[in-house]
Amino acid sequence: MRKYLFLFLFVTLSVYPFKTDAVSSICTDPKVYDLQLQISAPEGKADSPVTLEGKFKWLDNADNFCLTYSLRFDFGYITKSGGYDTLPKGEISFGQAGRDKYVSKTITVKPSDLFFSSILTDGYTITFKLKVENDAAVGGDLNTPTFPQTIKRYTINSKGTSGGPTSLVWACVAKDGVYACSPGNKSDLSDTPACKGLEKSAIRVENQNCGKPASSVTQSGVSGKYEFSVPNFIKGGPETILDLIKVILDWLIKIAIPIAVIMIIYGGLLFLYAGQKPELAKKGRAIVTYAVLGLAIIFIGGGFITLIQSALEAAGGAGNQINSNGSNANQEPIDGLQ
Amino acid sequence: MKIFKTIWASAFLFIADSVHAAVNVNGSELPGYNLTIQAVFGIITMVACWISRFALIAMVVAIIWYGMRFMIAQGNPKLLESAKKGFWNAIIGIIIIMATYTIIATIGNAFDANYSVIPLSCPSF
Numbered sequence: 001m002r003k004y005l006f007l008f009l010f011v012t013l014s015v016y017p018f019k020t021d022a023v024s025s026i027c028t029d030p031k032v033y034d035l036q037l038q039i040s041a042p043e044g045k046a047d048s049p050v051t052l053e054g055k056f057k058w059l060d061n062a063d064n065f066c067l068t069y070s071l072r073f074d075f076g077y078i079t080k081s082g083g084y085d086t087l088p089k090g091e092i093s094f095g096q097a098g099r100d101k102y103v104s105k106t107i108t109v110k111p112s113d114l115f116f117s118s119i120l121t122d123g124y125t126i127t128f129k130l131k132v133e134n135d136a137a138v139g140g141d142l143n144t145p146t147f148p149q150t151i152k153r154y155t156i157n158s159k160g161t162s163g164g165p166t167s168l169v170w171a172c173v174a175k176d177g178v179y180a181c182s183p184g185n186k187s188d189l190s191d192t193p194a195c196k197g198l199e200k201s202a203i204r205v206e207n208q209n210c211g212k213p214a215s216s217v218t219q220s221g222v223s224g225k226y227e228f229s230v231p232n233f234i235k236g237g238p239e240t241i242l243d244l245i246k247v248i249l250d251w252l253i254k255i256a257i258p259i260a261v262i263m264i265i266y267g268g269l270l271f272l273y274a275g276q277k278p279e280l281a282k283k284g285r286a287i288v289t290y291a292v293l294g295l296a297i298i299f300i301g302g303g304f305i306t307l308i309q310s311a312l313e314a315a316g317g318a319g320n321q322i323n324s325n326g327s328n329a330n331q332e333p334i335d336g337l338q
Numbered sequence: 339m340k341i342f343k344t345i346w347a348s349a350f351l352f353i354a355d356s357v358h359a360a361v362n363v364n365g366s367e368l369p370g371y372n373l374t375i376q377a378v379f380g381i382i383t384m385v386a387c388w389i390s391r392f393a394l395i396a397m398v399v400a401i402i403w404y405g406m407r408f409m410i411a412q413g414n415p416k417l418l419e420s421a422k423k424g425f426w427n428a429i430i431g432i433i434i435i436m437a438t439y440t441i442i443a444t445i446g447n448a449f450d451a452n453y454s455v456i457p458l459s460c461p462s463f
Contacts, residue, residue, distance in 0.1 A: 261439075261456075269396060269431065269435070271431030271434060272400045272427070274431070288434055288441075295442060299448075303450060303451065
C-alpha cells in the first residue's frame with residue numbers, strides 16, 4: 001500500500017521539477033527594455049568573419065523586480081529549414097543589467113561555419129537573431145524570436161571587399177616596424193610619408209595587415225617568422241602532472257557532493273517511511289552514517305597529504321630555523337630593545 | 339530498494355527528455371546534445387536536486403499519513419503505539435533531510451575542505 005502511494009506520488013509529481021521558470025510578464029514587455037543587435041557589415045564573403053554586437057538595458061519604466069534577473073544573450077540564426085539555432089558559443093551570460101548603461105557583448109562568426117558552402121551562393125541572406133534569456137533557467141525568453149528590432153541580415157557577396165582578405169596594396173616596412181600602406185595604392189609610395197627614403201623596398205601586402213607590425217605577419221615571397229603554440233586544452237589549465245591530479249581530484253569532489261546529498265536524503269526517506277519497521281530505520285541510520293563517513297574521507301583526501309607534508313617540514317625545518325643564539329631567526333627584532 | 343531503482347530510472351528518463359535540443363552542424367539539424375565530460379557533473383547535480391525536491395514533497399505526505407494513523411487509532415493503545423513510533427521515525431527522517439547540507443558543510447568545515455559547491459545550485463527550487 002505504501003509502495004503504491006509512493007509510486008503514484010512519484011509519477012504525478014515528477015513533471016513538476018523540470019518546469020522552467022519563465023521571466024515575469026511585467027519584464028517581457030518590449031516597452032520596459034531596449035535590445036539592439038548590430039552587425040559589422042550588411043554583406044560580404046562566406047568565409048569572412050561577421051561581428052555581431054548585442055546591447056541591452058532596462059528602460060526607466062522597468063520594474064525594480066526586473067533588475068534582479070541574471071540574464072544572458074542568446075545569439076542565434078535561422079537555419080536552412082527555417083528553425084532557430086544558437087550560434088557556436090552564442091550564449092553569453094552578463095548577470096544583472098541596469099537602467100543607466102547598456103550591457104554590450106560581441107561575438108564573431110563565419111557564415112561558412114554555419115552552413116554548407118554549396119548553400120552560400122551570392123545573394124543568400126542569413127538572418128541573425130538576438131534573444132535575452134533568464135540565465136538561471138533553461139527557458140524564459142525575455143523577447144519572442146520575432147521581435148523585429150533584434151534581427152540583422154547578412155547577404156553573401158563574393159565580390160564584396162568588406163572583410164575580404166585578398167586585395168593587395170603597396171606598402172613598405174616603416175622605421176617603427178609596421179607596414180605603412182599607400183592610400184592611393186601607388187607602387188612608388190609617393191603618397192606615403194612614412195616610407196620616405198624606403199621606396200625601393202616597396203612590397204605588396206594584404207590590406208588587412210596595414211598598420212600591423214611586420215614581424216607578426218608573413219607575406220608570400222617574403223621570409224618571415226612563424227610562431228605557434230598548442231593551447232592548453234584541459235579545463236583549469238594544469239601545467240604539471242600534480243596540477244592535473246588536482247583538477248581530477250576537484251572534479252571527483254564535485255561529483256561526490258551530489259552523491260552524498262542523494263545518499264543522505266535516501267537515508268532520511270527510509271526513516272520517513274519506516275513506520276513500525278525497525279529494520280528500515282536501522283538501514284536508514286546506516287546509510288546516513290556511512291555517507292557521513294565517506295564524506296569525511298573524501299574531504300580529508302587532499303588534506304591528508306598536506307598534513308604529512310607539514311609534519312615532515314616541521315620536523316626537518318625546526319633545526320635550521322633556530323640560530324646560534326637559540327632564538328628564532330624569523331622573528332623580527334623588537335624596536336624597544338635595540 | 340526497488341522504489342529507489344525506479345526513481346533513478348525515471349530521473350534519467352526525464353533528463354534525457356529535457357536535453358533533446360537540436361544541434362546544428364553545417365546547416366543540417368541533428369537531434370541530440372553535445373555531451374562532454376563536464377556534463378556528468380551537471381547531470382548528477384540535477385538528479386540530486388530532483389531528489390531533494392521529491393523529498394520535500396514526501397515529507398508532507400508522510401506527516402499527513404501518520405496523522406491519519408493517529409486518527410484511525412481512535413484511542414486504541416496498540417494502534418496508537420504504532421502510530422507514535424512511526425511518527426517519531428518520520429520526525430527523525432525530516433530532520434535528516436532538512437539538515438542534508440548542514441551535515442555536509444559541518445564535515446567539510448571539520449576537515450577544512452573547500453566545499454564551495456554546496457549548496458548545489460538547483461535550476462528552480
